[in-house]
Structure formats: structure tokens, C-alpha cells
Amino acid sequence: MSAVIAPATSRAARTIYLDYAATTPLAPQVLEAMLPYLRGGESDPLLWANPASAHGPGYRARAAVERARAQVAALIGADATEIIFTSGATESNNLAIKGALEFHGALRGSRRAHLVSSRTEHRCVLDSCRYLETQGVRVTYLKPDALGRIAPAQVFEALTPDTVLVSLMWVNNEIGVVYDIPAIARGLRERGVLFHVDAVQAAGKLPIDLREVPVDLLSLSAHKIYGPKGVGALYVRRKPRARLAPQMHGGGHEQGMRSGTLATHQIVGLGAACALAAQRLGEDAVRLAQLRERLWQRLASALPGLHRNGDPQACAPHLLNVSFEGVEGEALRASLPELALSSGSACSSATAEPSYVLRALGRDDELANASLRFSFGRATSVEEIECAAQRVIEQVRWLRELSPFGKDG
């Protein structure tokens, strides 16, 4: 082994960030918008005041919170009164799922309750579902097909008279598959079943208009759309009104739905990020999809034994997930230190388990483990894609050379 020298990097070893689905850098305009609420404004030095305080500075901080609420609402075609600020998407998803089930009496055993979700949801959705199972709620986890798709009919077939809520993500965070949320939403509305959508990876990538799509609850995160970490939102439909039991008590902030001092600067940052995302939506989506296809073409034309994970006909523009035959996943990632990317969700990266999303698609453990998730963003350049493709091609070839199975495989 020691005689084998890894191929040198083709360019200077500068890290290429391809993990925009895990988190994005703060947009400079967003940071600009946040600063007066951190250090005080030039003409209004007390803008950092508590937005719940009943004095002038407090009212002005509150006004900034309300402007941000309108910006968030505008990105998704909602009314400002339908936006609840949270500490992030994990909290939004927890509040939506546990709050809806609790409100509908599921946790006190006063009724039999059923929840429908899927095997490829984000871990915070699955963990919320599992918690509810310990409280007596029955959960159906829909199984996607080999391309990661779930047909609307599959959702409707899973419903029972006890179904309180269906929770599905709009865009999968690992493979980028886009569910047909409008069709599912219309079907669930006809059937009178509450619908929660985790739209964390969809916001800013796909158009979302909740005037047209009858989703009842929808989760958003700021730090996936060039906003700050530590803040998210939950859309709660007013007509017809989606009802939730709050999960955090005290002070009655956010219409009693979510207590706690509002972090003005973070909320302002979320608002600014949403405004920017609305502005750049079309432009970003087209360019990111081009980068994605370029990377796939480069890899697929140079290397045999690749599998593109997820339906290429219905996938978000910013994600490409590829499994590599004949290499060991850990070795592949270790051989690409200059690429900041992930083998799946950052939230599961502490566990060495292969991705449950890829396994749900029917990939075996070995192939699921030998996978890379590339995710692109506003700063990703064609050069970076070319360079990353070159590195991956070199390293996969080299690892396959080393592998006892590589030459026949």
C-alpha cells in the first residue's frame, strides 16, 4: 500500500464547498440587514431592544419582526398572520407533527390516531413520528419506489378514518426527489386530512404558492437559503384553520404557538433571505440545474458503474446523489479532503450507518455507503464543478485499481 501514491490534486488544494444542502453561507445583503438589530442602528441606537417590550425601542424592533414576517409569507404565497417563527426547521417539524397530533387528542389516548409519513423523511420528522408511536399513535411509513418517488395514490391508499395528519417533504434532502405536493395536497383537502410539508430544501429552489396548493402546515429554515442559523418558520393555515397544541410555553409569543423572546436579528435575517430567494428563484434554479447536469455528465461519461440516486425527471436543481460501484465509501470520502461534501444528511453524519434514504430506495448497504451527495449553491462555479468532477474521477479510478474486486468489476 505504501508504495502507491495517491494522484496529485489537479489544481491547488483549495476546498470546494459542495454541501449547500447542509448549510449555506450568509448572503452579504442578509448580514447587512441583520446588523442594526445586533449593534443598534445609526439613527436608532436601541434597535436591539426586546420586541415584546412596551416602549418605543421595543415597538420598533417589533415592527422589524413584522416586516420579516411579511417577507417570509410572500415567498410562499401566504398571509403574514400565518407565519410562526421558530428556532429552526427541527422545531418547526416537531411543532407541526406533535402539535397537530396533540391538539387532536392523540396523546391522551382520547382517540385512536393515525399518522402517515414516509421512510425517506428528514430525521427530525421520523424521530417525531417514532416518539408519537411510543405515545400510542399508529404511523404508516410509505415506501418510495426505486427512484425515490411516492405516487399521490399511494398516500391516499394509506389513509384510514383515524388519520389525523400526513407529513411529507417537498424535496428530499439527500436525493433531491420532488414529490407531487400539489396533487397530494388537493387529494388530502378533498378527504379532509391535515397535510404538513417539510419544505426546507424546496424553498428558494422551486416556486411555492400556498394560495394554489392547499397545504395546511409548512416548515422553512433560514440557513438553507443564505440566511442565519437558529431560525425557521412554520406556516399555519388560517382558512381553514390548522390547529396545533403549542410545544413550548411561556409568555404567549407568536399567537401562543411558540413562546420565547423573538431573536430580532435572526428573524430579520430570515425575512431578508426569503426576499432574496424570491428575487433570485428562477435564475438560481436554471443555473444550479445546469451545474448538476454538467457534473453528472462528466462523472457518467468517465466512469462505469455509477448510479444516479433519485428520479432525474423530478429532482431539485441543487442536488446530485451518486453511488459508486467498486469503491468503499469511507475510503472514497477520505480520498477527497478538498471537497466539502456529504454522504447524506449532516444530521446523520455522526452515525456511520449507510443512508436510510438510499436503503429505502433498495440500494444494498455497500452501494448506499459508497455514495456522495453533491449540493450546489449561488457561489458554485463551472470551474469548481469541473475540478470536483476531475478529482472524483481520479480517486474512484485509483480506489478501484487498489480494490481486489475493482479490476473485474
Next chain:
Amino acid sequence: MPIYFDHNATTPLDPRVLEAMQACLGGPYGNASSVHRYGRAARDAIEAARAQVAALVGAQPQEVFFTSGATESNNLALQGALATAPAAARLLYGATEHPSVLETAEALRAAGRAVEVVAVGRDGLLDWAAYETQLSRGPVRLVALMRANNETGVIQDVPRAARLAHARGALLHCDAVQAAGKIPVDFDALGADLMSLSAHKIYGPKGVGALVKRAAVELAPLLHGGGQEHGLRPGTENLPAIVGFGVAAELARDELERRAAHCRRLREMLEAGLRRLGAVTIFGDSAPRLPNTVQFALAGWEGEALLMALDRKGIAVSSGSACSSGKGEPSHVLLGMGWPRELAFGAIRVSLGPSSTENEIARFLAVLSELQALGAAA
């Protein structure tokens, strides 16, 4: 220049805290749970902040869990401790606790748990005889008692409450949000098993707090997902805020003596002035109090009206907790201490900070004196 006398509601960000935050707001940091190098740098910064927060309160870094703020910390402590205890085990909490404790207790009551208020006296201090009786009447899971009250600044004898609780096999949760950075707070000396902290009350950013937890205490998480913070608090870590909290905690520890002495001197000046005005009630003044806080009522004035009048003069104070402002209800803290509604309605809270000045105190007293004259004339 406007006068800000509302430091118990929130504090300005210390420029040194902002500087540390800006390095990671704009810097090359990733998601702390990502294994690549950006992720690792974020992880290191979080662990450094955890050690800084631990040092402020004499805890071990592994006892500190970051949350989105003190409301979440209090919810996690109360809901989490009750969820891991038999259904009959009760929750006891002080009558003057913060709304995030009171309302969580109410939600637990609505969910079928036994919860009981422990009375306080006119001075705001716990009624020890009542407390001991309540402890002796069957199993108690948790006692929730704040170290210092956010409205009156009254400091509870938490070590004594903890000893009594422990003798009955109960845990003690201490909301130390207002105490931290104003008086020394030592997790071990308090005898607490759980303790809440907030960054934005100690010149750190909003949107981050901590729950300090002894290793042996079993808590059910409030949020499910991701496994961050050892599964006790999942969700992508709010890196800049956590880094800011760490720096704020370090500064609070370094500067505690100076800040406290400065505030105490100004507060004494303020109280002397208030007494000279006459017709002023200072709440909790016979009890040990935080050096920066004074809550009082001016005869003939309704608190909200006085607050608005002061606001028009560019002076920001509070009529109680920011978390209950605008509700048109008198302070539950003062009602809990047994003050009549009329007097409680008149309450104004002044909370000072290290940037407060003698001139500001003098101006405030002058404005109050004018308003008092107006009130008397009306």
C-alpha cells in the same frame, strides 16, 4: 440620547461579542454536524463556547446543553423531568417564577400532572413552612425555583430549597437567567440539578440559551431529530449565537464585580431619590436583591401610563416582564407577593446595566418628579 433602563428585558450586544460572532457569520464555517473541515471548525468553536459558559457558572462543559433560549431551557427542564417520572410525582414551583415556568406548569397540569404553587411572602421570599409541608405530602419530582426574580430582583435561597428537596428525593431546577452575570452563580453551590441560562440577558445574542444538567438527571427531550447536543436538543447548532454566548459568558465572569458594583451604586442613588420623592413603594426591598433592579410604584400612577409617559421622554423601562407586557394584567409577581391589585397595577421596573450613568439616574428622577407633579395636578 435615549435612556435604556430595561436590562432585565434584554441587553445590548457587547461589541466584543459581536466581533466574535461576525467572524463566523461571514466566515468559512459549515454545519457543525458535517464531517468535512468546515464542519470540524464549527464543532471546535462550539466546544470552546461550551467551556466558557460552563466556567461562568462553575459547571463542567459536558453539563451544558445549548438551546434556543431560556424559555426552551425552562420548558425542557420541566417537561423533560416530569416525562421521565411516575405519574404521581409532582412539580412544585414558586409563585413568582417566570411565565415560561408558570405556563409550562399549567400545560403539565392540563395534561394531567399534579403541579403545585409554593407561596412567597410579601418580601418575595419563599414561604419555608408551606414549602416543607408540600414536600412532605407525597412524592415530588421537581422543584422549580428561580435564583433571582426578573421583576423585583429578589434573590431566593436556592441552596436551602435544594437541600430540602433532595432530602425528599426531589430534583431542583433553578432559573438563573437574571442572576447570571449580576451575582456569582455556582451550579454546585446552588445545589441545583438543572439550571437555565440566557445569552441575551448578559450582553450576548438573542436566540440562544443553555440548560445545565447534572449527568445523573434523566430528561426526555422536547424536540426530536438529528441527535445534536447528545440527543437532548436536536437541530443544526446556531453557531454564531453559541460563539457569542461563550464570549458573553467569559466577559460576564471577568467583569462581574465591576458591573455589580457600578449598578449597585447607581441603584442606591436611584432608590434614595425615589424615597425623597415620597409616595413610592419599593417592592422586595427588605429581601436580598440583584444589584441592578428596582421595582416600584408611584402613588396615583398606573404603571402602563407611567411607562408611556416615560417612553415619550425617551426613557425605556418596563412595567414587569417583557414576556407579559401588553396583557393589561397586573404583575403576577406582585400579586403572588400579596400586594393589592391597585398597587401592582402601578409597578414600574428599572433595570440598570454597566453603561448606565449617574446623569441618566438624575434625569430619570427629574422626569419622575415632573410627572408626579402633573399627576398630583390632574
